[in-house]
Amino acid sequence: xxxxxxxxxxxxxxxxxxxxxxxxxxxxxxxxxxxxxxxxxxxxxxxxxxxxxxxxxxxxxxxxxxxxxxxxxxxxxxxxxxxxxxxxxxxxxxxxxxxxxxxxxxxxxxxxxxxxxxxxxxxxxxxxxxxxxxxxxxxxxxxxxxxxxxxxxxxxxxxxxxxxxxxxxxxxxxxxxxxxxxxxxxxxxxxxxxxxxxxxxxxxxxxxxxxxxxxxxxxxxxxxxxxxxxxxxxxxxxxxxxxxxxxxxxxxxxxxxxxxxxxxxxxxxxxxxxxxxxxxxxxxxxx
Numbered sequence: 077x078x079x080x081x082x083x084x085x086x087x088x089x090x091x092x093x094x095x096x097x098x099x100x101x102x103x104x105x106x107x108x109x110x111x112x113x114x115x116x117x118x119x120x121x122x123x124x125x126x127x128x129x130x131x132x133x134x135x136x137x138x139x140x141x142x143x144x145x146x147x148x149x150x151x152x153x154x155x156x157x158x159x160x161x162x163x164x165x166x167x168x169x170x171x172x173x174x175x176x177x178x179x180x181x182x183x184x185x186x187x188x189x190x191x192x193x194x195x196x197x198x199x200x201x202x203x204x205x206x207x208x209x210x211x212x213x214x215x216x217x218x219x220x221x222x223x224x225x226x227x228x229x230x231x232x233x234x235x236x237x238x239x240x241x242x243x244x245x246x247x248x249x250x251x252x253x254x255x256x257x258x259x260x261x262x263x264x265x266x267x268x269x270x271x272x273x274x275x276x277x278x279x280x281x282x283x284x285x286x287x288x289x290x291x292x293x294x295x296x297x298x299x300x301x302x303x304x305x306x307x308x309x310x311x312x313x314x315x316x317x318x319x320x321x322x323x324x325x326x327x328x329x330x331x332x333x334x335x336x337x338x339x340x341x342x343x344x345x346x347x348x349x350x351x352x353x354x355x356x357x358x359x360x361x362x363x
Contacts, residue, residue: 077321077324077325077329077330077331077332077360077361078106078107078305078330078331078332079105079106079331079332079334079354079357079360079361080105080106080107080108080109080145080147080331080332080333080334081100081105081107081108081109081333081334081336081350081354082108082109082110082111082149082307082333082334082335082336082337083096083097083100083108083109083110083137084111084337084346085110085111085127085128085129085130085133086111086113086123086124086126086127086128086337087123087124087126087337088124088126088341088342089342089343089346090126090127090128091128092343093343093346094128094133094136094137095140096343096347097136097137097140097141097144098140098141099347100144100350101141101142101143101144103351103354104354104361105144105354106144106145106331106361107144107145107146107147107177107331107333108137108141108144108145108146108147109146109147109148109149109177109179109307109333110130110133110134110137110146110147110148110149111123111130111149111150111337112130112148112149112150112151112152112155112183113127113152113185113188114127114129114155114188114191114192115127115188115191117185117187117188118187119185119186119187120185120188130148130151131148131151131164131165131168134146134148134168134176135168135171138168138171138172138175138176139171141175143175144175145175145176145177146168146172146175146176146177147176147177147178147179147249147333148177148178148179148180149179149249149251149271149307149333150179150180150181150249150251150271151178151179151180151181152181152182152183153180153181153182153204153205153208153209154182154183154189154194154197154201154204154205154208155183155188155189155192155194158207158208158209158211158212158215158228159211159215159230159235161208161212162211162212162215162216162235163215163235165178165212165239165246166215166216166237166238166239166246169239169240169241169246170237170239170240173240174239174240174241176239176241176246177246177247177249177269178246178247178248178249179248179249179250179251179271180205180209180248180249180250180251180266181205181250181251181252182201182202182205182259183201184253186198189201197227202258202259202262203226204227205262206262206265206266207225207226207227207228208228209248209262209266210223210225211223211225211228211230213245213266214230215235215238216235216238216239216244216245216246217235217238217244218235218236218237218238218244219234219235219236220232220233220234221233221234221235247268247269248266248267248268248269249267249268249269249270249271249305250262250263250266250267250269250270250271251271251272251273251307252270252271252272252273253272253273253275255272255282255286255290260290260294260297261297263294263298263302264294264297264298264302265298267298267302268302268303269302269303269304269305269331270291270294270302270303270304270305271305271306271307271333272287272290272305272306272307273306273307274306274307274308274309282306284320284323284324284326284327284329285327287304287306287324287327287328287329288327288328291304291327291328303330303331304328304329304330305329305330305331305332305333306324306329306331306332306333307332307333307335308320308321308324308332308333308334308335309335309336309337309338310334310335310336310353311335311336311338311339311349314349314352314353314356315356317334317353318353318356318357318360321357321360322360325360334350334353336349336350336353
């Protein structure tokens with residue numbers, strides 16, 4: 077199983093964390109993932125108020141490292157213009173030597189939508205995000221491109237250079253907080269990887285059994301096999317979390333983005349917890 081670490085681009089020690097890429101790369105983590113918010117929002121009880129922009133922070137990490145992959149978990153698609161996003165991610169892929177994984181989602185904070193000037197599409201953010209993906213993928217075809225949809229009208233322009241990874245595109249890791257409905261249709265249509273959170277919108281934990289069942293159903297709908305991954309909170313008993321990941325691996329999970337963002341008051345404590353977990357997960361990592 078591929079083991080990736082979620083670094084905090086938020087909170088009191090976010091700058092220290094963003095400078096730790098070489099340290100965790102040397103430790104052996106396969107990827108470093110970041111989160112996407114821009115503002116402190118009263119309704120958001122999961123995150124801090126202080127933020128570093130995710131794409132800028134990804135570029136910072138990529139510049140410090142040589143091997144480890146850099147991921148967004150997840151980029152909120154409606155927050156940014158799709159042509160600009162396509163250019164920024166393609167540039168980042170070029171500069172990193174093809175080490176970018178683009179996790180995408182639709183977000184859930186209406187006040188953040190409003191602050192960014194896209195509050196009017198909050199109720200339609202699912203179809204809007206799908207069109208954003210259509211524009212991005214059109215751009216990544218390279219050369220002369222154009223697009224006309226419900227929200228975006230791109231006249232004939234030249235988009236070069238595209239990403240350097242295979243097929244001229246950055247892998248799309250489509251996130252979900254549920255295992256049913258429109259989010260899973262998005263996964264079936266667009267995903268190179270399914271990247272669910274461990275908890276759904278009703279606060280229920282995603283069990284390995286439901287993970288397997290949903291993945292099998294997803295493959296049937298998509299007409300292809302979509303690799304299954306997970307973002308998992310790994311605070312608490314590290315051996316218990318490693319054992320849980322073994323269960324996910326047994327039902328087809330190929331990657332875990334391991335989060336230790338709560339419960340660590342200093343970067344030193346965050347480092348200690350992440351290091352201890354990685355040591356215990358060595359057999360899982362090599363499996």
